Amino acid sequence: MPELPEVETVRRGLEQLVVGRRIVGVDVLNPGSLDAPLPLDGLQVTTARRRAKMLMLDLDDGRCLAIHLKMTGQLVVRNRTCVDESDCVQVGSGADRQMEGVSVAGGGMGCGLQPAQGAQTPYSTRNQVSGYAGQASAPSPAQTGVPPTAVTFVENLPADASLVGYHWGGGHPSDSLIDELPDRSTRVIFDLDDGARLFFNDQRKFGWIRAVPRDVADGWASAYGPEPMDDDAWPRFRALVRRHAKATIKAALLDQHVVAGIGNIYADEALWGAGVHPASRVGALSDRALHRVLDEAAAVMEMSIDLGGSTARNYVDAEGRRGAYLDFARVFRREGKPCLRCGTTIVKTRVAGRGTHLCPKCQRVRNVQQAHQVH
Numbered sequence: 001m002p003e004l005p006e007v008e009t010v011r012r013g014l015e016q017l018v019v020g021r022r023i024v025g026v027d028v029l030n031p032g033s034l035d036a037p038l039p040l041d042g043l044q045v046t047t048a049r050r051r052a053k054m055l056m057l058d059l060d061d062g063r064c065l066a067i068h069l070k071m072t073g074q075l076v077v078r079n080r081t082c083v084d085e086s087d088c089v090q091v092g093s094g095a096d097r098q099m100e101g102v103s104v105a106g107g108g109m110g111c112g113l114q115p116a117q118g119a120q121t122p123y124s125t126r127n128q129v130s131g132y133a134g135q136a137s138a139p140s141p142a143q144t145g146v147p148p149t150a151v152t153f154v155e156n157l158p159a160d161a162s163l164v165g166y167h168w169g170g171g172h173p174s175d176s177l178i179d180e181l182p183d184r185s186t187r188v189i190f191d192l193d194d195g196a197r198l199f200f201n202d203q204r205k206f207g208w209i210r211a212v213p214r215d216v217a218d219g220w221a222s223a224y225g226p227e228p229m230d231d232d233a234w235p236r237f238r239a240l241v242r243r244h245a246k247a248t249i250k251a252a253l254l255d256q257h258v259v260a261g262i263g264n265i266y267a268d269e270a271l272w273g274a275g276v277h278p279a280s281r282v283g284a285l286s287d288r289a290l291h292r293v294l295d296e297a298a299a300v301m302e303m304s305i306d307l308g309g310s311t312a313r314n315y316v317d318a319e320g321r322r323g324a325y326l327d328f329a330r331v332f333r334r335e336g337k338p339c340l341r342c343g344t345t346i347v348k349t350r351v352a353g354r355g356t357h358l359c360p361k362c363q364r365v366r367n368v369q370q371a372h373q374v375h
Helices: 004-017 214-222 233-244 249-254 264-274 287-307
Strands: 023-028 045-051 054-059 063-068 073-079 097-099 102-104 113-115 166-171 186-192 196-202 208-213 347-351 354-358
Touching: 004 045, 004 054, 004 073, 004 166, 004 287, 054 214, 063 073, 063 214, 208 214, 233 249, 233 287, 249 264, 249 287, 249 354, 264 287, 264 354
Parallel strands: none
Antiparallel strands: 023 186, 045 054, 054 063, 063 208, 073 166, 073 196, 097 102, 102 113, 186 196, 347 354
8 A cells, every 4th residue: 555655656746746736537437536526627736735545636627636546546548649668768767768868767766857967866765774864874885785766856857858749657555657558447438638648547446536615625535643744743643642652652653543554564564674673552651662663654655756666576566666674674574584673583573454564673652561462
């Protein structure tokens, strides 16, 4: 399921390619995927916003397209002026391509367009041994073996760079991001005034698009807890999480009303970075420990956005590059391997009903019950 960093990266792609465009046609292939009582034809997309895992495309009639990708949702943009493969930039297809001074690079989620020479920009990530928070940069690509992911957005391309066509996709990693569309997973198609088409794909049909007044969407958004990267996240998070004293800290982190956007991957990574056992009860943790968990969650999310999200499969993602984050994960899916902090073997157990990765030495339970007793 896409988590906050993945959805934020999708939002950035939509901001580049869809904001400012007008909808000139809508083809609904699955009625349950789009709820729009009034026509959308002729409306302009003015803003691309996000709250937690919900995307919001504001329209110039005062409405908003609220979009939730749920488990298998995707948003894919295809430029219809791309007549054949030789004319088209397929963002993130793997090997770099050259087109009027622009290269298209694979390797991680994020923006897939960059200057042909590709300046290397330090990752905004954190210390890979003692946690994520508190350090300006992460290991260099040379140290990790992962290609550089420094890129520029479409709006920053050279003035003479004219893209004849492009493929762009973000969301659940599947072949639909790169295959011919529409396909069996396509639920809604938006035709845009620049000739591009925006496809909403969803294999399991759990995702949705709802055209509602903007204040209604804002009301939905207000129900979420603070996001870890918010400037005022700590006092709001503290007040909300303290209401769940008997809950495990991992269960609290997964509760979107307590803190928004954290899923299983980022919960495990944040708790490892903070040195807190996922099965520790909230009431047994000090404010200092809770603050450290929130800081680590913010740091790991910032890193994930920079590196392209957590998708572990080799498909294009938001603006075209494969998510590289799991190449940098410090605990998630590292069971049986040594902890990068102390060398103890990472174990996988279940906490809050979810598969959970932890170091039994660095992360000790802060309450009477042991981790294997918590479900």
